[in-house]
Amino acid sequence: MKIKAQNALLNYYPSFFDTQVARTLTQSLLSEVAFSQDTITLYGKQHNVPRLQAWFGSAGYQYSGLLMKPFSWTPSLLAIKEKVEHFSGYQFNSALVNLYRNQHDSVSWHSDDEPELGKHPVIASISLGATRTFKLKHKESKENLTIPLVEGSLLMMEGETQEYWQHAVLKEKKASGPRINITFRQLHK
Numbered sequence: 409m410k411i412k413a414q415n416a417l418l419n420y421y422p423s424f425f426d427t428q429v430a431r432t433l434t435q436s437l438l439s440e441v442a443f444s445q446d447t448i449t450l451y452g453k454q455h456n457v458p459r460l461q462a463w464f465g466s467a468g469y470q471y472s473g474l475l476m477k478p479f480s481w482t483p484s485l486l487a488i489k490e491k492v493e494h495f496s497g498y499q500f501n502s503a504l505v506n507l508y509r510n511q512h513d514s515v516s517w518h519s520d521d522e523p524e525l526g527k528h529p530v531i532a533s534i535s536l537g538a539t540r541t542f543k544l545k546h547k548e549s550k551e552n553l554t555i556p557l558v559e560g561s562l563l564m565m566e567g568e569t570q571e572y573w574q575h576a577v578l579k580e581k582k583a584s585g586p587r588i589n590i591t592f593r594q595l596h597k
Contacts, residue, residue: 413553414546417567422558424495424534430560433484434536437588440482443507449473458579459513465502467595471522478502485590492532492592496564500532500592508540508577511584517545517574520565526596529570533563537587544575557589 411418425433443460448471463469463476464485470476481489485503493499506515520531535557542563544553557563557577565575577589 411553411555413544413551413573414549415567415572416544416569417565418544418553418569419564419566420555421562421564423560424491424562425536425560427560430536433488434586434588436484437482437505437536438507438586440484441505441507442479443505446474446476459515460507460509462505463502464505465595467502467597469502469504469522469524469595476504488534488590489592492534492562495562496530496532498530498532498594500594502595503590503592506589506591508538508584508587508589510586511580511582514579515577517576519547519570519574520591520593521570524595524597525570525593527571528567529593531565531570532592533557533565534590534592535559535561535563535587536589538585540577540584540587540589541580542575542577544573547572547574 409420441462443462446457447454463478465478468477539556539558542555542557
């Protein structure tokens, strides 16, 4: 399903994995991935990242003063990556895997616009587990979008999306179970 918005190319597929496959993948990733709670530097102060995460690929990744060293691909991540690549036609060489333990875990407003991702990066985002609200806001017009990322869904962000939009998964008041989010990227050296 194409989501219409200025300066964005967004496609959302809520049933990319059926529920049973999504639940099996969630359990596999929980046992395969060595999640950790990292520390980032914002405005000169150290803060715990409000979620658990792990980086996969052939090179490290840096944001907010944090250098993430890559893990080797797990069997489940490779299977997910191959399905996403076959479906989308894009090749990915890295992935950030986030574990949102409950409604208190979050990621604040940001764009995936680091130079090593290129001018118009393609981000393929897989959601497993609990549904969480994905928010987007245009950097200039302040237009807002809200997408409930359901279990087994794929969100493709392409074109100028990272240049003109920020996105977030904010803390929620309503109780929520765990959610794994995988964002596949093409890292350029």
